Amino acid sequence: AGGLGRAHCGGGPRAAALLASGRVKRGWVWNQFFVVEEYTGTEPLYVGKIHSDSDEGDGSIKYTISGEGAGTIFLIDEITGDIHATERLDREQKTFYTLRAQARDRQTDQLLEPESEFIIKVQDINDSEPRFLEGPYIGSVAELSPVGTSVMQVMASDADDPTYGSSARVVYSVLEGEQHFTVDSKTGVIRTAVADLDRETQDRYEVVIRATDMAGQLGGLSGSTTVTIVVTDVNDNPPRFPQKMYQFSVAETAPVGTAIGRVRAEDSDVGENTDMTYQVKDEEGVEMFKVTTDSNTQEAVITVQKPLDYESKKVHTVVVEALNKFVDPRFVDLGTFRDQTIVRVSVLDVDEPPEFRPPSSLMEVQEDAHVGSVVGVVTALDPEPAKRPVRYSIDRSTDVERIFDIDANTGAIVTGKVLDRETAGWHNITVLAMEADNHSQVSRASLRIRILDVNDNPPELATPYEAAVCEDAKPGQLIHTISVVDRDEPQSDHRFYFTLAPEATNSHHFSLLDIK
Structure with a gap:
């Protein structure tokens, strides 16, 4: 009231x-x-x-x-x-x-x-359109993901009054890219719409998402944003050699460890999914060659593992296999996730020096051999098909006293001086073999010559002996024991026999007992 x-x-x-x-x-x-x-x-x-x-x-x-x-x-x-x-x-x-x-x-x-x-x-009236405030949006999804795989979530904000009518009630839809992706109308969660996303075909998509207020009814305001979806790689592609055969050449004198060449298998994947490992698959190739992986370039580096010889084999055929270092068993059978190629290695001929056969040897000669006696024969052959003649000589730095000589044409070793085993029982000399028309092509071989003993030295007293005896010595009394040595062989197994010299046999004052 x-x-x-x-x-x-x-x-x-x-x-x-x-x-x-x-x-x-x-x-x-x-x-x-x-x-x-x-x-x-x-x-x-x-x-x-x-x-x-x-x-x-x-x-x-x-x-x-x-x-x-x-x-x-x-x-x-x-x-x-x-x-x-x-x-x-x-x-x-x-x-x-x-x-x-x-x-x-x-x-x-x-x-x-x-x-x-x-x-x-x-x-409130519906005068504010939905806005995506957190952009730009960038999401990712692995290729070949199943349908419905969640990619990311987008959210739009509407400045209108959420408590009055539907002005701020937002729904989402795909404006562009609906062939490959969907969006939950209420939550804004983007999911895959297909299962065949292939990064190697297309590695990113620009998807336009629209947000409409008034719960999507006619007359509602809308805003949109572009979502970049990156398709990430999975290892779904095997390595493949672009060529089924490669050819390289290498000199026969190439030392072990020499790189012959490089081959590389290609892989459509990216990142660690392209990391390679290589191996030699054939038995001959494994023996002669080695393959390693260059971690920077992912190339197979083929190197010499055993000395090559043009005269023995001019061409080597090597089977090289490439396989991924990291294999994803979800997508491919391991047995097919590799590739092979053939590498033909041509061995180039090099003018090589003569080869001693055998490369070193042992000879023996008796110490009483006459000067000019043949000790033995060394043999060296030209490994080249031309079979050039060989000439021999002795490296005089190893035989300064010229105790031995060699026939330049035949390789026969002869004595150049009188030998004495007791002075030198062994001689080590170096023999040279060179091409007759190219003395720069020279090889060396070590020759050991053993001097065999002959019994050319008489026994000698081990030391100078001087004995004394008392004038009242009784008959049979031991005065001295005599020992002798012999410079001939064998040093420890000589058997000596003792007698008094003829000029001493007339003396009745002393006697000698041989105790062997």
Whole structure:
């Protein structure tokens, strides 16, 4: 009874209401006013009305407001209490305004009612489109992934009021790229739509995702974003040699470890899925050649593992196999995930020096051999097909005293001086063999010559002996024991026999006992 405010309603775009409870002695209780945002009319927008029951319409009561926007955004008619909005409001910038209402005596300016607070709430319209705020979006999915594999999630934000209508209710759809990907309309989760994504065919997709508010209904606003989806590699391609045969050449004198050439298997995959390992598959190739992998270039490096010989074999055929270092058993049978190629290695002929056969030897000669006696024969042959004649000589740095000579044409070793085993029992000399028409092609062989003993040295006293005997020595008394040595062989197994010299046999004072 006698309340200050009454509920007022408007119609159309000016619709607003002011709801006030009945006046009580302790003051007023105000409800909210509502004003639609983005009003585009030419006249101020009617918001609502404050009114006192004591107002008899004679203008004695003056209505005023204070608070947010009072006097600028919101104006009040002091006589009628009508409130209008003079500016276009945006709910996304400010959702409500808090004001206070006063009813005063126009003459005395005294409050007729306690001051009361009320709220003008800006009512939302669908004027904000969904926006993707976290872009750019980049996702990835492995090639050959099954249908429905989750790629990533996108989310759009709508600045409209989520509590009022469907203005901020967003649904998602694929605008471009629907042949390969789908999007969950509610969650924004992007998934694969096909199972045959092939990185080697196409390694990325640009998918356009659209977000529409009003739950996707006609008239809803929409925004879009482009999602880059990278297709990552799996090892689904075997290595393949671009050629089924390669040809290399190498000199027969190439030392062990010499690189002959490189071959490389190609792989359509990327990263570690292209890492290769190579091996020689045939028995002959394994013996003669070695293959390793260059980790930087993924090439097979073929090297010499055993000395080559043009005269023995002019061409070697090597089977090289390539296989991936990391194999994914999900996609391919291991038995087919490799490839082979043939490498033909041609051995180039090189003018080589004569070869001693055997490369070194042992000869023996008796120490009493006459000068010019043949000790033995060394043989060296030209390994080349031309079979050039060979000439022989002795490296005199190994036979300074010229104890031996050699026949330049036959290789026969002969004595050049009288030999004495007791002076030197062994001789080590170096024999040279060279092509007759090219002395730069020379080879060397070590020759050991053993001097055989003959019994050409008599026994000798082991040491100088001097004996003494007392004049009263009894017959049979031992005076001395005599030992002898012999410089001939064998040093430890000689058997000596002792007798008195003929000139001493006439002496009856001494006798000799041979104790063997």
